[in-house]
Amino acid sequence: MQHLTIDQWVAQPSQQDKNDVIVRPIQLGDANLIFEMHQRLSPDSLYYRYLQYRRPTLDEFAAVCHLDPAKGAGFVATTQRNGEIVVGIAYYVREAHAQQPTAEPGILVEDSFQGQGIGRSLWQRMQQHALVNRIQRRRVLCHPNNQRVVRLVQGGCLPYQAKASSGLSEYLVTLGERPQPRPLRWSLAEFDFSISY
Numbered sequence: 001m002q003h004l005t006i007d008q009w010v011a012q013p014s015q016q017d018k019n020d021v022i023v024r025p026i027q028l029g030d031a032n033l034i035f036e037m038h039q040r041l042s043p044d045s046l047y048y049r050y051l052q053y054r055r056p057t058l059d060e061f062a063a064v065c066h067l068d069p070a071k072g073a074g075f076v077a078t079t080q081r082n083g084e085i086v087v088g089i090a091y092y093v094r095e096a097h098a099q100q101p102t103a104e105p106g107i108l109v110e111d112s113f114q115g116q117g118i119g120r121s122l123w124q125r126m127q128q129h130a131l132v133n134r135i136q137r138r139r140v141l142c143h144p145n146n147q148r149v150v151r152l153v154q155g156g157c158l159p160y161q162a163k164a165s166s167g168l169s170e171y172l173v174t175l176g177e178r179p180q181p182r183p184l185r186w187s188l189a190e191f192d193f194s195i196s197y
């Protein structure tokens, strides 16, 4: 039986290295890579993103890759592992009937790449794109326990309204406003209920 030495142990980090990860606009041929990323996801990440345990189909990812630029835009985080792999995806879709131009974003980073700033990079890229395309508000819907999304919203330092809506947390972020001073302490307890799943 082979035993790991201390050096071998130290040389095997629990997280992937984000330094070789790039963020780029989604391309028509990315559907397969996005599909493969979803096969590597934990049930928790899948649930937090889609609020159900179902993995979207290849056709659904193809539709995201073919998003009409008038309706939204998407970005992927990629790295090289014997070829390019997708480790993160974020896209927004313009709401059809909102009085002010409003977009709903969705974001997902593969488990072993989470907590390294990749979500923040994708989030900012999406936000800049939405601003240039005159989106005035972003409606973020998430599970009430999803503290990373709360941090993404709060870390953007833009004004927002928070409310509970149909068992979800909803943040309506106003884009294009002067950023607010970053609070000294984050308030994660803006809702007086929680839901278990």
Ligand SMILES: CC(C)(COP(=O)(O)OP(=O)(O)OC[C@H]1O[C@@H](n2cnc3c(N)ncnc32)[C@H](O)[C@@H]1OP(=O)(O)O)[C@@H](O)C(=O)NCCC(=O)NCCS
Pocket: 044, 045, 046, 048, 049, 105, 106, 107, 108, 109, 110, 113, 114, 115, 116, 117, 118, 119, 120, 121, 141, 142, 146, 147, 148, 149, 151, 152, 154, 155
């Ligand atoms: C939400 C998600 C996209 C964030 O991506 P990420 O790469 O993990 O995020 P980052 O490393 O950029 O961190 C984002 C913020 O969360 C904070 N954060 C990181 N780990 C955290 C944790 N365990 N608890 C609370 N906040 C945490 C970070 O400090 C950062 O805030 P800051 O920039 O103000 O410091 C990712 O965790 C994910 O895919 N989760 C599952 C799917 C999901 O929840 N999607 C959102 C629903 S639309």
